[in-house]
Amino acid sequence: MAQKKLIILSRRPELPSVVLLVEAAQRLDVTPVILSIDEVIVERVAKDVRSVEIRTQDGALLTPPALVLPRMGSISDEYSLTVLRAFEAAGFAEVNSAGALMHVRNKVTALIELASAGFPVLPFALLRTPSDVSAAAKKLGGFPLMVKFIRGAQGLGVMKAGDAATAEAIVGAFNALGFDVYLERFCPPRRSRDARLLVVRGKVLAAMERVRGRNDYRSNVHKGARPKSCEPTEDECAVATRVARHFKLGLCAVDFLRTPDGEFILEVNASPGFTGISEATGRDIAEETLRKLLGLRGKAKRS
Numbered sequence: 517m518a519q520k521k522l523i524i525l526s527r528r529p530e531l532p533s534v535v536l537l538v539e540a541a542q543r544l545d546v547t548p549v550i551l552s553i554d555e556v557i558v559e560r561v562a563k564d565v566r567s568v569e570i571r572t573q574d575g576a577l578l579t580p581p582a583l584v585l586p587r588m589g590s591i592s593d594e595y596s597l598t599v600l601r602a603f604e605a606a607g608f609a610e611v612n613s614a615g616a617l618m619h620v621r622n623k624v625t626a627l628i629e630l631a632s633a634g635f636p637v638l639p640f641a642l643l644r645t646p647s648d649v650s651a652a653a654k655k656l657g658g659f660p661l662m663v664k665f666i667r668g669a670q671g672l673g674v675m676k677a678g679d680a681a682t683a684e685a686i687v688g689a690f691n692a693l694g695f696d697v698y699l700e701r702f703c704p705p706r707r708s709r710d711a712r713l714l715v716v717r718g719k720v721l722a723a724m725e726r727v728r729g730r731n732d733y734r735s736n737v738h739k740g741a742r743p744k745s746c747e748p749t750e751d752e753c754a755v756a757t758r759v760a761r762h763f764k765l766g767l768c769a770v771d772f773l774r775t776p777d778g779e780f781i782l783e784v785n786a787s788p789g790f791t792g793i794s795e796a797t798g799r800d801i802a803e804e805t806l807r808k809l810l811g812l813r814g815k816a817k818r819s
C-alpha cells in the first residue's frame with residue numbers, strides 16, 4: 517500500500533541530497549516533514565500509551581503511519597540511534613532501522629560480518645599498538661597500505677601510508693586522539709576501479725563508477741571524483757542485493773573495488789547521496805528511490 521507521509525530525520529536539512537529528497541517528495545504529492553534528531557522529544561509519560569510517544573518541540577504529537585527515512589551516515593551517534601529506535605517503538609515504519617544502522621556504521625564490524633557471511637572483502641587488520649603495525653603490514657601484502665577510521669565517510673579518515681614509520685605514527689596519533697583505525701591492503705588506483713550500486717527495497721536501482729581525481733587515491737564524489745554511468749555485472753547485482761538483505765537495509769549503497777584479483781566490497785553506506793548517481797545516470801534517483809520506498813507507481817521523468 518502506498519505511504520503518503522514521510523519523515524526525513526536529518527541534522528543537516530541543507531545538504532544537497534536531503535534537498536533533492538524534499539523536492540522529489542513534493543513532486544510526488546507527499547508532504548515531507550524534516551526533523552532534526554535534536555528537535556524531537558521522546559517520552560513515556562501517560563500510562564495508556566502502548567510504548568513511547570514522540571513530540572516536536574512545540575508539543576505536537578507525531579503519529580504513525582509515516583515512513584521514517586534516517587539520513588545519518590556512518591557518524592550516526594548513540595543518541596541518534598536511540599531516537600530512531602523510539603520511532604520504531606512508537607509504530608513508525610523505517611527505511612533503515614537503528615539496529616541495521618548499528619551494524620554498518622562501524623566499518624570493521626561490517627567487514628567482519630561480510631567476511632563471516634562469505635562476501636569478498638580486502639585483507640585487513642585491526643590493532644591498537646603501533647609496534648604491531650610492521651608484522652601486520654607484511655601479512656597484508658606490504659606498503660603502501662590504507663589506514664582508515666573505523667567510522668568515517670566522504671573519504672575523511674582514509675589515509676595511505678607508504679611505510680611502517682608513517683603507519684605507526686598514524687595509528688599512534690589517532691589512538692591518542694580517541695579515533696580507532698584499522699589497516700587494509702591498498703589496491704593501486706591504476707589497477708582498481710570503484711563501482712557503487714544503489715539498492716532500494718532489495719533491488720539494484722542504479723549504478724555508477726566513480727573516477728578518481730588526478731591527485732587523489734580516493735574516489736569519493738566529495739573529494740572531486742567524477743561520477744560516470746556503468747553497467748553492473750550480474751554478480752555485482754546479486755552480491756549487492758544479498759548484502760542489503762543481510763544487513764536488513766531498505767536503502768543502501770554497496771561499494772565495490774574492481775581489481776584484477778576480483779571484486780571486493782569496500783563498504784556499505786546506509787545514507788547514500790543522490791547527486792553523483794543522478795549525474796552519472798541522467799536520472800532523478802532521489803525521486804525513483806522515494807517512489808520505491810513509498811510504494812508509488814510509475815517511473816520518474818528523465819532529468
Ligand SMILES: Nc1ncnc2c1ncn2[C@@H]1O[C@H](COP(=O)(O)OP(=O)(O)O)[C@@H](O)[C@H]1O
Pocket residue numbers: 638662664668669670671672673674700701702703704705708710733734735736771782783
Ligand atoms: N584498500 C583500498 N585500496 C584502494 N583504494 C581504496 C581502498 N580503500 C579505500 N579506497 C579508496 O578510498 C575511497 C574511500 O574509502 P572508503 O573506505 O569508502 O571510505 P569512506 O567511508 O570515507 O568513503 C574509496 O571509495 C576508494 O576509492
Ligand SMILES: [Mg+2]
Pocket residue numbers: 670671736771783
Ligand atoms: Mg566510501
